[in-house]
Each structure stands twice: as C-alpha cells, then as structure tokens.
Amino acid sequence: MFFDGVGVLLYKKLIDVDLAARLFRNSAIYTWEKMKPIIEGYRREGHPQLLAEYEYLYNEMKKREQRE
Numbered sequence: 001m002f003f004d005g006v007g008v009l010l011y012k013k014l015i016d017v018d019l020a021a022r023l024f025r026n027s028a029i030y031t032w033e034k035m036k037p038i039i040e041g042y043r044r045e046g047h048p049q050l051l052a053e054y055e056y057l058y059n060e061m062k063k064r065e066q067r068e
Helices: 002-011 017-044 052-067
Strands: none
Touching: 002 017, 002 052, 017 052
16 A cells, blocks of 8 residues: 555656655565556456556556666
8 A cells, every 4th residue: 555655646746756766666566566466356356446556656667667
C-alpha cells in the first residue's frame, strides 16, 4: 500500500519520477515484480483497480530506467 501512495503522488505530479527512483528504485521494482501475479489474480476476481497507482509508479520507473 505504501508504493500505491507514492504512485498517487507521482501521478498528481507532487513528486517526479527521478525522486521516486532515487528513494525507492530497487525495492519498488522488485516488490512489484514479485507481487504482480497475485495482484493480477485479485484483479481477475473483481478488484480491477487494485494497486493501480503502484503499477503506474512501476511503469514510470521502468521507462526511466530504459532511458538511462
């Protein structure tokens, strides 16, 4: 849930992806990749927006990583 909140801040442009990456890069990406199958299961079972902001954070951080 913590990274979902960070994703909200990023989406609302209250922080930028560079700051998020410097603070949380390894843990945010690693945790999303480990949790993704579980989250996708919950989404299929009726919670389609579960941790959507965390997924947004992950996607933005991966885009930044590819640009580097």
